[in-house]
Amino acid sequence: MSNDPLLQPYRLKHLTLKNRIMITSHEPAYPEDGMPKDRYRAYHVERAKAGVALTMTAGSASVARDSPPVFNNILAWKDEVVGYMKQMVDECHDHGAAVMIQLTHLGRRTRWDKADWLPVVAPSHEREASHRAFPKRIEDWDITRIIEDYADAAERMQAAGVDGIELEAYGHLLEQFWSPLTNDLDAPYGGSLENRLRFTMEVLQAIRDRCGEKFIVGVRYTGDQDMAGGMGKDEGLQVSHMLKNSGLVDFLNIVKGHIDTDPGLTDLIPIQGMRNAPHLDFAGEIRAATNFPTFHAAKIPDVATARHAIASGKLDMVGMTRAHMADPHLVRKIIEGREDDIRPCVGANYCLDRIYQGGMALCLHNPATGREMEVPQTITPADTKKRVTIVGAGPAGMEAARVAAERGHTVNVFEAADQPGGQIRLTALQERRREMTSIIAWRFDQCTKRGVQFHFNTFADLDTVLETKPDEVIVATGGLPHTEVLEAGNELVCSAWDILSGDVKPSTNVLVFDDAGDHAGLQAADVISETGAKVEIVTPDRSFAPEVMAMNLVPYMRNLQKRDTTFTVTWRLIAVAKEGNQLRATLGSDYGGVTRERIVDQVVVNHGTRPLDDIYFDLKPLSSNLGEVDYDALSTGAPQTVMRNSEGTFRLFRIGDAVSARNTHAAIYDALRIGKDL
Numbered sequence: 001m002s003n004d005p006l007l008q009p010y011r012l013k014h015l016t017l018k019n020r021i022m023i024t025s026h027e028p029a030y031p032e033d034g035m036p037k038d039r040y041r042a043y044h045v046e047r048a049k050a051g052v053a054l055t056m057t058a059g060s061a062s063v064a065r066d067s068p069p070v071f072n073n074i075l076a077w078k079d080e081v082v083g084y085m086k087q088m089v090d091e092c093h094d095h096g097a098a099v100m101i102q103l104t105h106l107g108r109r110t111r112w113d114k115a116d117w118l119p120v121v122a123p124s125h126e127r128e129a130s131h132r133a134f135p136k137r138i139e140d141w142d143i144t145r146i147i148e149d150y151a152d153a154a155e156r157m158q159a160a161g162v163d164g165i166e167l168e169a170y171g172h173l174l175e176q177f178w179s180p181l182t183n184d185l186d187a188p189y190g191g192s193l194e195n196r197l198r199f200t201m202e203v204l205q206a207i208r209d210r211c212g213e214k215f216i217v218g219v220r221y222t223g224d225q226d227m228a229g230g231m232g233k234d235e236g237l238q239v240s241h242m243l244k245n246s247g248l249v250d251f252l253n254i255v256k257g258h259i260d261t262d263p264g265l266t267d268l269i270p271i272q273g274m275r276n277a278p279h280l281d282f283a284g285e286i287r288a289a290t291n292f293p294t295f296h297a298a299k300i301p302d303v304a305t306a307r308h309a310i311a312s313g314k315l316d317m318v319g320m321t322r323a324h325m326a327d328p329h330l331v332r333k334i335i336e337g338r339e340d341d342i343r344p345c346v347g348a349n350y351c352l353d354r355i356y357q358g359g360m361a362l363c364l365h366n367p368a369t370g371r372e373m374e375v376p377q378t379i380t381p382a383d384t385k386k387r388v389t390i391v392g393a394g395p396a397g398m399e400a401a402r403v404a405a406e407r408g409h410t411v412n413v414f415e416a417a418d419q420p421g422g423q424i425r426l427t428a429l430q431e432r433r434r435e436m437t438s439i440i441a442w443r444f445d446q447c448t449k450r451g452v453q454f455h456f457n458t459f460a461d462l463d464t465v466l467e468t469k470p471d472e473v474i475v476a477t478g479g480l481p482h483t484e485v486l487e488a489g490n491e492l493v494c495s496a497w498d499i500l501s502g503d504v505k506p507s508t509n510v511l512v513f514d515d516a517g518d519h520a521g522l523q524a525a526d527v528i529s530e531t532g533a534k535v536e537i538v539t540p541d542r543s544f545a546p547e548v549m550a551m552n553l554v555p556y557m558r559n560l561q562k563r564d565t566t567f568t569v570t571w572r573l574i575a576v577a578k579e580g581n582q583l584r585a586t587l588g589s590d591y592g593g594v595t596r597e598r599i600v601d602q603v604v605v606n607h608g609t610r611p612l613d614d615i616y617f618d619l620k621p622l623s624s625n626l627g628e629v630d631y632d633a634l635s636t637g638a639p640q641t642v643m644r645n646s647e648g649t650f651r652l653f654r655i656g657d658a659v660s661a662r663n664t665h666a667a668i669y670d671a672l673r674i675g676k677d678l
């Protein structure tokens, strides 16, 4: 048996967990009609198969009607949930993984204009900044009703065969009772800490009464709200002891901080550029003080840190949640001694940011996650070995090369630059976004192990491609910034890429016109303002950088607000002209009838890219499919079969930004969908 601390079993009450790695609760927003159906089940089963010891399903599964989901969570208050949960639990059990579920009442952390239009409820009228709803102050009959709701939901889950449940306290109704900031009730539910915990204890007791002593019940809570007037570390420790001493709880799952604002949420769940494992020591202190089963997750993306967390005795179970979204087979790779093959989570937080915008959680660089039904997590070797030629070694080209190599084909990749990476290389030049390089580095390593031939510093033309005698050609040449969007003065501006690459040095008084709204514009503003320059970001949108999303915006704002930066929304740059040795920028508005002028030293335009597609159009007439893609097949995961030209000697596919300006996920998804059947 292995002596890896991560692979040692762990006994929690009667339950033996086969190793120390768990997936903490996270709602990927995959439910259909509020139920965990096929997509949901496939997602968890894939990870169970690969050896994760415990998967805490759902995230914030709702126990009551007046806790309507904020991001398509499971409706645990409905009886029909039992059948769906049972199927998922049974299948995960078949693969030796334990399954629990997180239950909650969101309290004020939701909205009244959802589902049944019921008022949101909390122990005070204080609203939460993120969800904006002014709550009703909770009444006695609400308390009675919600305690019953918790017990009912727990009983449903027990009927579904789960190994246990966890109550989500932090930021939700339970903690709203705990924190002086959100509880202005009188006794018996307000006032002393004991009173503020009374509701939680009554909920736990009701669950015990219904589900019995044996049923495993834990609480996920913050041991330190880390905000003025909130529950601090000392009170947090008292809460830890009170939960343990209640005899009603079997494990503690620790987080640190608060989630009522985007910056708070981002400190609690850190993203790219933030420190790894920032709250691990804190969780370890609680374990040491309570000597009670302790779980924890917060940006522990790599196996070495996870191993340290267990070996040092800071945790009993280590959560690697986003790490499992990036690589569902993480545990299997540890067991097989293939840690180098683990696809790294780069903290891009595309997964989490998407759910807050109403989408489903998708991993920026593993497009099979959440799509296990349509796109495989493991590439099947091809029956017929082919010659595959790829032009471009950005994210799309590198994924195409990796997948083609895993199919067993002979792969040639041509890249004009002296190294792979494309746009990601520019992004990762900034220290804060350096983790992005792993998207390319992991693929380069996988390709190298499988003998892919890379030809750098090679601008591939028609002959270069034909000389490889390809069966399949993939054009992944990306795009170049498109800045010609002005009525006059296009020649006077530079692109966000010019700034990021360092080709153009920032001036001292700069206008950044960003109507793409993605990372490039804000990142350029960040780089420019870091030099001490004055920066004005102008966008015609109602909010700036809409594509960057909530948690990704936080590090930008933390930099930009400290510096000399202005944000101007609903204005559009229409022209630039010379004014002495400066520039006169004219702003107009889509609402009409107004203009404004600015005198600046430099104008930067971020308006996406235009495809670099010459090679595609040169190759197109010689191909058998004339470049055509069957969208039905592409969308349903079926192989491409288009044949338009019997003279054609190869099939031709164009992917990523070489088609149109999109994002890294889209580029890699294109490559995987096409590549898996080549």
Ligand SMILES: Cc1cc2nc3c(=O)[nH]c(=O)nc-3n(C[C@H](O)[C@H](O)[C@H](O)COP(=O)(O)O)c2cc1C
Binding pocket: 024, 025, 026, 027, 028, 058, 059, 060, 102, 168, 220, 269, 297, 298, 299, 300, 301, 319, 320, 321, 322, 323, 351, 352, 355, 361
């Ligand atoms: C898509 C997504 C949804 C999440 N939803 C929840 C949730 O509903 N409840 C919860 O306690 N944590 C939730 N989390 C937080 C995770 O449980 C975990 O604490 C966080 O991702 C940090 O761990 P990691 O760095 O290992 O990913 C969510 C995380 C993700 C990525």
Ligand code: SF4
Binding pocket: 322, 323, 325, 326, 344, 345, 346, 347, 348, 349, 350, 351, 352, 362, 363, 364, 365, 366
């Ligand atoms: S989107 Fe980013 S943070 Fe989320 S799992 Fe993928 S790599 Fe990790």
